[in-house]
Amino acid sequence: MNYFKLFGLPQKFGLDTDLLTEQYRELQRTFHPDKFASASALERRLSVQRAAQINQAFHTLNQPVERARYLLELHGVDLDGGTSRVDQAFLLEQMELREALADIRDHPNPAVALEELTDGIRQRTEIIIQQLGEQFQDASRRSLLAACENVDKLMFLNKIQHEADEICDELFEY
Amino acid sequence: MAYSKKLIDHYENPRNVGVFDKKDQEVGTGMVGAPACGDVMRLQIKVSDEGVIEDARFKTYGCGSAIASSSLLTEWVKGKTLDQAAEIKNSDIAEELALPPVKIHCSVLAEDAIKAAISDYQAKQQSDDGREEEVA
Numbered sequence: 597m598n599y600f601k602l603f604g605l606p607q608k609f610g611l612d613t614d615l616l617t618e619q620y621r622e623l624q625r626t627f628h629p630d631k632f633a634s635a636s637a638l639e640r641r642l643s644v645q646r647a648a649q650i651n652q653a654f655h656t657l658n659q660p661v662e663r664a665r666y667l668l669e670l671h672g673v674d675l676d677g678g679t680s681r682v683d684q685a686f687l688l689e690q691m692e693l694r695e696a697l698a699d700i701r702d703h704p705n706p707a708v709a710l711e712e713l714t715d716g717i718r719q720r721t722e723i724i725i726q727q728l729g730e731q732f733q734d735a736s737r738r739s740l741l742a743a744c745e746n747v748d749k750l751m752f753l754n755k756i757q758h759e760a761d762e763i764c765d766e767l768f769e770y
Numbered sequence: 771m772a773y774s775k776k777l778i779d780h781y782e783n784p785r786n787v788g789v790f791d792k793k794d795q796e797v798g799t800g801m802v803g804a805p806a807c808g809d810v811m812r813l814q815i816k817v818s819d820e821g822v823i824e825d826a827r828f829k830t831y832g833c834g835s836a837i838a839s840s841s842l843l844t845e846w847v848k849g850k851t852l853d854q855a856a857e858i859k860n861s862d863i864a865e866e867l868a869l870p871p872v873k874i875h876c877s878v879l880a881e882d883a884i885k886a887a888i889s890d891y892q893a894k895q896q897s898d899d900g901r902e903e904e905v906a
Contacts, residue, residue, distance in 0.1 A: 687801040690810045694831040748805035755808025 599653035609732040620654040774868035780838035788827040798891025800883040813883035835873035839880035
């Protein structure tokens with residue numbers, strides 16, 4: 597089952613996530629197992645399976661990393677294996693971002709420093725998401741391989757964003 | 771999950787944490803990363819004219835197993851020739867630290883890092899030779 601078709605959406609990376617959410621809620625209502633309470637055992641089982649599929653499909657398409665991975669899978673590109681698909685310059689930058697994040701507690705104004713850092717991460721993320729949109733539209737072998745590298749980069753960026761969020765929580769006790 | 775004493779020791783008292791000047795001619799730098807967990811590892815070696823690793827430094831942002839793997843590696847490579855260091859296998863590291871199966875990839879990262887550091891050093895020497903020839 598194609599997840600894009602399931603939600604009646606065009607198969608592309610630049611997805612309207614509001615529309616996705618809308619379609620998801622609609623499908624969830626239609627196939628909710630509660631609606632099949634008085635149905636046959638087979639129908640009940642099928643509705644549970646269907647509801648699980650719908651959840652899985654939504655969570656895959658809703659997140660850029662997962663959506664990109666899924667699209668690559670549809671294109672028959674194997675993403676697994678390999679530790680260092682990303683270039684040295686990117687890794688060096690990640691190292692620097694991590695160092696800056698680790699030093700933030702000792703910064704005279706951690707709030708400002710953290711915001712600058714987070715802005716940097718967000719900008720880098722946006723650039724990669726834009727590139728992914730173009731790469732999937734082009735969908736040549738070369739573009740798809742570049743998309744693999746961008747998926748890896750996005751995973752690194754998500755990780756550091758997550759760590760930044762944790763430090764933010766810790767510093768300001770949200 | 772129970773971790774070995776050696777692993778915990780390397781995690782709590784990591785050896786050779788730090789940085790060498792990347793531009794230094796006798797320094798080789800290996801940067802590697804694992805996208806799945808977001809770990810980043812920098813491993814550096816300082817190599818003598820005779821091709822022996824005199825010193826090593828690392829910095830790893832990642833889980834305890836990744837930190838311990840790179841810490842152990844910096845201890846192991848000291849005093850080794852580049853060829854000997856290149857022979858270190860991730861399975862040696864995994865065995866020494868008794869890494870659980872789900873953490874084997876951390877030792878793979880460390881092996882990739884030393885290989886990358888060695889090739890960085892070798893590339894530097896070659897480009898240096900090139901420059902000398904141009905001058906001559």
